Amino acid sequence: MIKFENVTATYREKVGIFNLTFHIPKGELVFLMGPTGAGKSTVLKTIYRDIPISSGNLYINGEDVGKVRRRHVPHFRRKIGMVFQDYRLISDRTIYENIALPLHIQGIPKKIINVKVHEISEKVDLKNRINYYPSQLSGGEKQRVSIARALVKEPLVILADEPTGNLDPNVSDEILDLLEIATASGTSVLMSTHNFPLIKPRKKRFIELNEGRLVTE
Amino acid sequence: MISKFIFLLSESIRALFRAKLPAAISSVTIAIALVIFSLAYFSYVNLVGYSYKFKSKYRIEVFFDSDLKFKDARDLFNTILVSDGIEQGDFIDKERAAELFRSYFNESIIDIIGENPLPMGGRYDINIDYQTSKQMASIVRNIRRLEGVDVASFQQGVISRVDSIIENILGVSMILGIIIFVIAVILVSNTIRLIIHAKRDAIETMHLLGATNSFIRFPFVIEGFIQGILGATLSLLVLHILSSLQSYLLEPLIKLPLIQPPNLIIYNIIFGLVLAFIGSSRGISKYLPN
Numbered sequence: 001m002i003k004f005e006n007v008t009a010t011y012r013e014k015v016g017i018f019n020l021t022f023h024i025p026k027g028e029l030v031f032l033m034g035p036t037g038a039g040k041s042t043v044l045k046t047i048y049r050d051i052p053i054s055s056g057n058l059y060i061n062g063e064d065v066g067k068v069r070r071r072h073v074p075h076f077r078r079k080i081g082m083v084f085q086d087y088r089l090i091s092d093r094t095i096y097e098n099i100a101l102p103l104h105i106q107g108i109p110k111k112i113i114n115v116k117v118h119e120i121s122e123k124v125d126l127k128n129r130i131n132y133y134p135s136q137l138s139g140g141e142k143q144r145v146s147i148a149r150a151l152v153k154e155p156l157v158i159l160a161d162e163p164t165g166n167l168d169p170n171v172s173d174e175i176l177d178l179l180e181i182a183t184a185s186g187t188s189v190l191m192s193t194h195n196f197p198l199i200k201p202r203k204k205r206f207i208e209l210n211e212g213r214l215v216t217e
Numbered sequence: 218m219i220s221k222f223i224f225l226l227s228e229s230i231r232a233l234f235r236a237k238l239p240a241a242i243s244s245v246t247i248a249i250a251l252v253i254f255s256l257a258y259f260s261y262v263n264l265v266g267y268s269y270k271f272k273s274k275y276r277i278e279v280f281f282d283s284d285l286k287f288k289d290a291r292d293l294f295n296t297i298l299v300s301d302g303i304e305q306g307d308f309i310d311k312e313r314a315a316e317l318f319r320s321y322f323n324e325s326i327i328d329i330i331g332e333n334p335l336p337m338g339g340r341y342d343i344n345i346d347y348q349t350s351k352q353m354a355s356i357v358r359n360i361r362r363l364e365g366v367d368v369a370s371f372q373q374g375v376i377s378r379v380d381s382i383i384e385n386i387l388g389v390s391m392i393l394g395i396i397i398f399v400i401a402v403i404l405v406s407n408t409i410r411l412i413i414h415a416k417r418d419a420i421e422t423m424h425l426l427g428a429t430n431s432f433i434r435f436p437f438v439i440e441g442f443i444q445g446i447l448g449a450t451l452s453l454l455v456l457h458i459l460s461s462l463q464s465y466l467l468e469p470l471i472k473l474p475l476i477q478p479p480n481l482i483i484y485n486i487i488f489g490l491v492l493a494f495i496g497s498s499r500g501i502s503k504y505l506p507n
Contacts, residue, residue, distance in 0.1 A: 048425070078427035090419045092235045105428045107221035149426075 001026045001188040002047065002157060007056035009046040017042045017212040019056070024190060027183045031199045032192040034209035040192035042212065044159045047190070048080055049073045061156050078106055081150025081158040081187070083179075085165040087142040089134040095121070095145050096130045102153045116152055124148045124178060140171035147178050151187075158182055160191040164198060172198055225432070229439035239412040240444060246408045247448025247492050250401030251485050252455050255478075257397055261390050262478040268383045272348040275376060277303075279360055280338040280368040290337040293365045297339060302347035302356045307340045314338070336367060350377040402499075405492045409441060410500035420504045430505045437501045438494065445493030449485040456481070 002024040010016030017039040024030045032040045045051045046058065049068060058065040060079070068076045089098050096117055103113045121127050124144040134142055143163055150158050160179060164172035176198070179189050193199060199206065208215040233240045279297060281290050291308065298306045309317070314335035318326045327333055343353060353371050360369040413420075423433050460477075468475065478484075 074424070074427045074429045074432075076427075077425065080427075082425055088418070088422045088425070090422060092419075101423070102426045104221065104224045105423070105426055105432060107218055109220045110224075 001028075001061055002190060003057075003059040004043075005057040005059075007046065007058050008054045009042060009051045010054055011042070011051050015212070016051070016054075017046065017209070020209075020214055021056075022207055022214065022217055024188050026188055027186045029180055029183050029189040029191065029202075029204050031202075031204060031206035032190060032209065033194065033196065033199075033206050034215070035194060037211075038209040039212035040194075040209060041161055043209070044161050044190065044192060047157070047159055048077055048082065078102070078153065079156050081153065081155035083143070083146045083150050083158065083160040083163045085162040087134070087146045089142060089145055089149075091134050094131050094133055095126060095137070098134070098145055099148045099152055102149060106153065120148045120152045123151070123181075138171075139166050140168075140174065143167060143171075143175050144178065147175065147182075151182055154185070155187060158187055158189045160189065162192055162194075164193065164195060169198065176202065221432075225435045226439065229436040229443065232436055232440050233443060236412065236415075239415070240440070240447075243405070243408050243412060243441075243444045243493075243496075244447040244451060246405050247445055247489055247496075248451035248455065250397075250405060250492060251449060251452035251489055252459075253397055254394075254401060254488060255452065255456050255481060255485060256459075257390070257394055258481070258484065259475075259478050261387075261394070263476050264383075264386060264390065266476040267473075269345070271379065272345075273342070275343045275348050275353065275371065277341045277343065277353065277357055277360070277369060277371045278338065279341065279366060280336045282365050282367050283334065283336040285337060285365050287337070289365060293363065294339045296363065297341065297360055300356065300359060302344050302352060304342040304344040306342070309338050309340065311335055311337060350380050401492055402495050405496035406499040409437075409444075409493075409496040410503065413437060413497075413500045413504060417504050420501075424506070433505060434498075434501050437497045441493035441497030442490055445489035445491075446486065448493070449489030452485050452489070453482060456485075 004020045004022050007020045008016070008018050010018075020043065032043060034040050042051060046053060047060065047065065049065060053066040063076075065076075090101070093101070099117045099120060100113050103116060108116075117130075118127070121130050124147060126141065126144055126148065129137060129141060134145070137145065143166075146163070150160075158179065163179070164175050167175065172195070176191075179191060180202075183189055205217075207217050281293060285293070287310065290310070294306065294308045297303065311333050314337065315326055315333050318324075318335060326335060343356070347353065347356065350373060353376065354373060357369045357371060360366055420433055463475065
């Protein structure tokens, strides 16, 4: 599903990722490990085309990311679900509106949106919070909304950038459970974290980076 | 596509209610700009209107040779009447000349010198396109070349002075109008930009979710249009109040009926929309990737 072949992507001189090669198959949850500045976020930004690829090839479901034209980047991003450490919810919209936004962007009819949003909010246990605003939710609930927003469009890939960074251990475990559930429907999940104790019990594959280079896979 | 359009349209309207204060600030800014612009337009229309009224009194006076016979004088009058730049004319025979003398000096010329030596002639009104000192001088030169014309003249000194005053005022008005427009655009677009700046995180999130630039821009532009219409309505309300005050306070003082500019409502709406469109387009462009 996600295939890196000697990918180098830099956003400043000597800062970025260098000659990365790895493969994440369909429906797998893989952790991206490493200290701050190791290049974890750069890997994710390269996948969603926020940083251009300098050399090598990167494929998502067979599509060469480097060849996606600039004007097609928004359409390309619709295939990817994103979860961020700071949630990135729109503060003046309700939970329902936040979850529905990616579907509106895709131009899906309102009736279908309504069904999908209710389904997904039940899945992430937020059905009774659907008319709340983000400021009325706890950190864990906000992250569940963020995951619901990523899942609702049934993406090929979910990229989670330190999604448990602001959460306590119990809530972090719940978030990992939700991401693991997402893989059951064939979605590949790549989650960056530097919290090794959190992921250790999961016994999942992890990719370790340091200074933009692959350490272990 | 239709569901996307309906969503964006409803987003634009809901955005106004979500952020009532910024929307009000933006509408008031547009209204202030439109009131200033309307007052400048009002002054311009009155200036041009009164300058035309004044210029309509521009005349050329022609005196024929005193030995010219009546029929020849009439023919000469008609020849001048059909020349370029002449709008209409008034033939003055010897009797009419004597009447005019009496009206000016309150005495009869025959009583003073025992006969009427006043020559025949004509008074000509000038076509609106020729009412400048330069063009009138050219018409007078042509008339002077005609056989039987003794004197042809107009008040060149006064008209030259008036022409230059009107030209200067119109030039300054034009520059002021452009300055006001530029200031209005900057004022409105900076206000809208500040409002959009507060939404920059939402814009960035939408980008990450796969929204195109036009998807993000559309609600802001529609929101801008609504603010433009609200601003124009507010401006027209203020202008209506000013107009009522002016008819009570100003007109009795200056004793001149002021000219009401035509299509002021339409211009207000158009300028309101233009200001809002430029403002929101400039405002949002800063936050959209190229």
